[in-house]
Amino acid sequence: MVRTLEHDDVVFMYTPKDTDPLVEYRATFIAWGGAHKAARVKELHELGIHCTGTMWCLTAGAETLHENADAREAVCRDITGEPILVPWLQDAQHFYEDTKPLFGCTNTPAFRAHTRKTVCNAMAGGADGLHIDDHLGAAGSLHCGGCFCDRCMKRFAEHLQQNDSAELRAQAGVKSFDGFDYRTIVRNHASTKEEYMKVREQIPLMREYADMQLNAAAEHTVQLGKLAAEIVRHPITLSANCCLPWENHMVVIPNLTHIVGEVPHDAKEGVANLGLTVSAYRFAEALGKPIAATAHGWDWAHVKEKDCKNLVRLWIALSYACGQRFMAPHRMWCHTPEKGTHWYYGPTQFYAPLYQFVRRNRELFRDMQTAGPLAVPPGISPEVDTWRKRKVFIEALGETKPLTADGGKVWLFPRTGTNAAVVHALNLDHDAASDSFTPKRSVEISIDEKIFGRGFSRATLHSFDTEPRELTLEGKAGKLMFTLPELKLWGVVKLEM
Numbered sequence: 001m002v003r004t005l006e007h008d009d010v011v012f013m014y015t016p017k018d019t020d021p022l023v024e025y026r027a028t029f030i031a032w033g034g035a036h037k038a039a040r041v042k043e044l045h046e047l048g049i050h051c052t053g054t055m056w057c058l059t060a061g062a063e064t065l066h067e068n069a070d071a072r073e074a075v076c077r078d079i080t081g082e083p084i085l086v087p088w089l090q091d092a093q094h095f096y097e098d099t100k101p102l103f104g105c106t107n108t109p110a111f112r113a114h115t116r117k118t119v120c121n122a123m124a125g126g127a128d129g130l131h132i133d134d135h136l137g138a139a140g141s142l143h144c145g146g147c148f149c150d151r152c153m154k155r156f157a158e159h160l161q162q163n164d165s166a167e168l169r170a171q172a173g174v175k176s177f178d179g180f181d182y183r184t185i186v187r188n189h190a191s192t193k194e195e196y197m198k199v200r201e202q203i204p205l206m207r208e209y210a211d212m213q214l215n216a217a218a219e220h221t222v223q224l225g226k227l228a229a230e231i232v233r234h235p236i237t238l239s240a241n242c243c244l245p246w247e248n249h250m251v252v253i254p255n256l257t258h259i260v261g262e263v264p265h266d267a268k269e270g271v272a273n274l275g276l277t278v279s280a281y282r283f284a285e286a287l288g289k290p291i292a293a294t295a296h297g298w299d300w301a302h303v304k305e306k307d308c309k310n311l312v313r314l315w316i317a318l319s320y321a322c323g324q325r326f327m328a329p330h331r332m333w334c335h336t337p338e339k340g341t342h343w344y345y346g347p348t349q350f351y352a353p354l355y356q357f358v359r360r361n362r363e364l365f366r367d368m369q370t371a372g373p374l375a376v377p378p379g380i381s382p383e384v385d386t387w388r389k390r391k392v393f394i395e396a397l398g399e400t401k402p403l404t405a406d407g408g409k410v411w412l413f414p415r416t417g418t419n420a421a422v423v424h425a426l427n428l429d430h431d432a433a434s435d436s437f438t439p440k441r442s443v444e445i446s447i448d449e450k451i452f453g454r455g456f457s458r459a460t461l462h463s464f465d466t467e468p469r470e471l472t473l474e475g476k477a478g479k480l481m482f483t484l485p486e487l488k489l490w491g492v493v494k495l496e497m
Helices: 020-025 038-044 062-067 069-071 109-122 136-145 150-162 166-173 182-189 193-202 206-232 276-285 297-306 310-321 348-360 387-399
Strands: 052-056 129-133 238-241 259-262 289-294 332-336 342-344 403-405 410-416 420-427 440-447 458-463 466-471 474-476 481-489 489-494
Touching: 020 297, 020 348, 052 109, 062 069, 069 403, 109 206, 109 332, 129 193, 129 206, 136 206, 136 348, 150 206, 166 420, 193 206, 206 387, 238 259, 259 403, 276 289, 276 310, 297 310, 297 332, 310 348, 310 420, 310 489, 403 440, 410 440, 420 440, 420 466, 420 481, 466 481
Parallel strands: 052 129, 129 238, 259 289
Antiparallel strands: 332 342, 403 410, 410 420, 420 489, 440 481, 458 466, 458 489, 474 481
């Protein structure tokens, strides 16, 4: 049976050279890879850690492009036929002599052969799972000018023939899709990549074209997962870097065992835009797949520059409060236009206590489901293979707003299980300049009993930095009421019958 992410898992992005941080954090899962060799797999298994190999669908890399003519032909191309640079890899450390990284086209046989070879290398050590980074491939170039290579045009013509309708033919202005070349329509609206980027959303059939590319990327991901399982001769976990709540990344998710992804935290704005982070976690829940999350590269660059460790602590707490998990801040990718790629290594002694708390108190996390306003409404379909279905999905999910207390400075996340329930309380009163939280005292909490469907007689406050404390719980007029004596950052109130 294939393992799945549990609510109390502690996830590392990469495998560190020294296993001491894994032990200190109480790690249980390696999400992004690093277990390509049998010796490393054995070492991680001895620690009880699920491990993965990883591969990249973004580019063949500058060195391969420099030395291999087939790789240079199998790249994404803009409407003028020019190869497309990967914008966030344009710093010298990613160059090879005079060659720069280009988007690889996952619809071409040569690039697919390259990705299959990479999977073989990633799974050579017998890892438990495969993680696919930048799984979108050709679809990933959509927001950078492509892909309009011959292979993509052929695939789109086949897609239109399979889904032929009078509506689509009318949009294309053709009587038949036999021999159809989408570039003809695009060039009627834009003759350069720059023009295309300005008017892309107004070009006929562009949404259908994006659907084709996204479904092609999902199909490619499935094939790579099957190959990985064949190599190790056992069922595997399969994940991909899905940047929720960006809707293009939703299409592949039904094919995965779990999500590993970058979600927005907007570190420069402190706590102001964390509602978008909550939305990403809720999307994952509605799609039926657990997520191991990290922040974006520019978020980590801000953390590194400003040393805002307390803000990151809130990110960690927020993920578990939403029933997800935030990867240990051990080696996080940072990116700015000025510095390019660099890394953030968070201090273990500062972050590890939060993860140790989770592992010590698994009953507060495992088998708990979202209750209250953030619960996923019934009847939402995770079928999101067309832009119309994704639009319906987003609209049906509705608003993403947590319960609040203390004038909105405290966020509340009710979760319920078979024998108990919990309420996560997070302090959002954060000062960005000092990276400090104003402690909350005597915070009165009142929650509708109907959220849980039952009443409770006992409440206990748990926190990573204090001993458990019994609270006085009152039930009145259908309300559950208790008072938090102090809330520094994160408290979890366990409710029992």
